[in-house]
Amino acid sequence: MAKKRVNVVTMGCSKNLVDSEVLLNQLERGKFEVLHDSNETGFDAVFVNTCGFIHDAKEESINMILDYAEAKKRGEIEKLYVMGCLSERYQNDLEKELPEVDKYFGKFDMKAMVDELKVTYQSEFIYERKITTPSHFAYLKISEGCNRSCSFCAIPKMTGRHKSRSIDSLVKEARYLAKKGVKELLLIAQDLSYYGIDLYGKGQLAELINQISEVDGIEWIRLHYLYPTKFPMEILPIMRENPKVCKYLDMPLQHIANPVLKNMLRHVTREETEALIAKIKEEVPGVVIRTTMLVGFPGETEEDFEELKEFIQETKFERLGVFSYSKEEGTYAGDKFKDELLDDEKQDRADELMEIQQYISAELNQQKIGQQFDVIIDRKESDYFVGRTEFDSPEVDGEVFVTTDDELKIGTIVKVKITGAEDYDLYGDLV
Structure with a gap:
């Protein structure tokens, strides 16, 4: 049958x-x-x-x-x-x-x-999964829900309040994934910054990272979605000193103009954000920060948008994504603020930010020519093996197209010398 x-x-x-x-x-x-x-x-x-x-x-x-x-x-x-x-x-x-x-x-x-x-x-x-990503990397969801109250976001209404998984259960899952051949773990949650507070009475993200890094077979640990408010500073020495922790930080900022941040209920100011970024870069030399911006939020003036553009040009984020605001019923912003901008105007602002980011990314990529990087090989495509550096997350960041006469095994980490660069992607030779 x-x-x-x-x-x-x-x-x-x-x-x-x-x-x-x-x-x-x-x-x-x-x-x-x-x-x-x-x-x-x-x-x-x-x-x-x-x-x-x-x-x-x-x-x-x-x-x-x-x-x-x-x-x-x-x-x-x-x-x-x-x-x-x-x-x-x-x-x-x-x-x-x-x-x-x-x-x-x-x-x-x-x-x-x-x-x-x-x-x-x-x-x-329940900790076991049928991995649908390429077998050498997998996502590790460390919590559900969110205790933040961002005015534009309806996710807490769907996922409820923050609920951390225990360190023991996550280490068990990491061991299971490693036995399946996973080398790169991408830690995800609605809010990594809050991990452990509900279970242990204090943040435990640093301890979780330390314990997962001891799992045999796991070579890269990548952190996604840390909030700037109450950022867990104790992870910075680990990122600096632990070779398994990628010097890569995904920290959605959403905006930089204080009036917009206030209406977004982000509980952070521009000044605090800039101080945090400076501290991260000081504590973790060479760190790459990925962020996300939200444009067209109700009340976002031309002056607010110009301030955001200038901030991006000055800060030069290595990775940047942009969303246009959409009114979500049941949210504070959706109920309280009038959505005044037309969809086309919001999209124009999003496009303008991404055009700025395209130039920044191209400039930063040109500086990498001649340098060597560890690259994890994701797939074979035409005449290239295609992979990523520790500074690139799958699906959202750039890739490295590697030229070699050797037959590389998918999932291996190899040394590559960069020989060429486009706006987002790199080209290199196997060392």
Whole structure:
């Protein structure tokens, strides 16, 4: 008798991806054939893991659900399920608008999803996942939820308050991933800065990093999403001294003009932000900071935007992403402030920032020509092996295109001399 087949389709962020990987592992243990983001048909069930972050992401999730609803009508799949953030936030509305879906599950309904397919939920294996990334890197979600009150963000309404996982459970998962061949761990959460306070009465991110770095097989540890407010300064000596911790910091700042920061409820000023950046660079020489900016927030004046542009030009962030503000119902900003800028105006501001960043990135990349870097090889593409330095996170940052006559094994870390540079990507020869 052929195994029943399940496809899990992941929309949104890496935190959603981890949830999908946990579900895939549970179902595979239940003797299902499982696939991820497959374009095939003939599935007994499809789970769409949705994103509810901003308007565009929600629209993309809805369109994916509609596509699979049509596939169900054509008899190409048997059951359609929806899970994740959008389902957590809008389940009642979705049930009315999209009755074609067999069942909706919230973000934390893992057991119910497994039970729905008549599979025994195995909590003792919840730390195990079916890795969907290239096997040499994986995301490690260290907490759920968020205690911040940023006025533009609806995520706490979907994920609840911050809930750290224990250090022991995370080290156990890191060991499991290392045995699977993972060399690079990307620590993720809605807010890494808050890790441990709810469990241990004080921040424990530094202790967690230290313990994970002792896991055999893990060679790179990368930190994503640290808030500037109450930043855990104790991690800086570890980043400086521990060779396994990448000198890479993902710290979303959102803005720099004090009036905008105040209305965003970020609880930080420009002066405090600049002092923090200076301290980080002083404590960790050579550190690369990735940040995210939000433009078009209600009340953002031309003067505020000009201040943001000047700040980016002066600071020269190595990595930068930009979002346009979208009104989210139920948020403080959505309820209190009038969204005055047109979408085209917001997009123009976002484009202007990214144009500035493109020049900064190109300038910084040119300075790397002639230097040597450790590069982890992600894939083979045409005549190149393609990888990343410790200063580049997968999917969001630049890559290094490596020329060599040797056959490199995917996942190995090699020494590369940079010979050329584009705006975001680098070219180099194997040393």
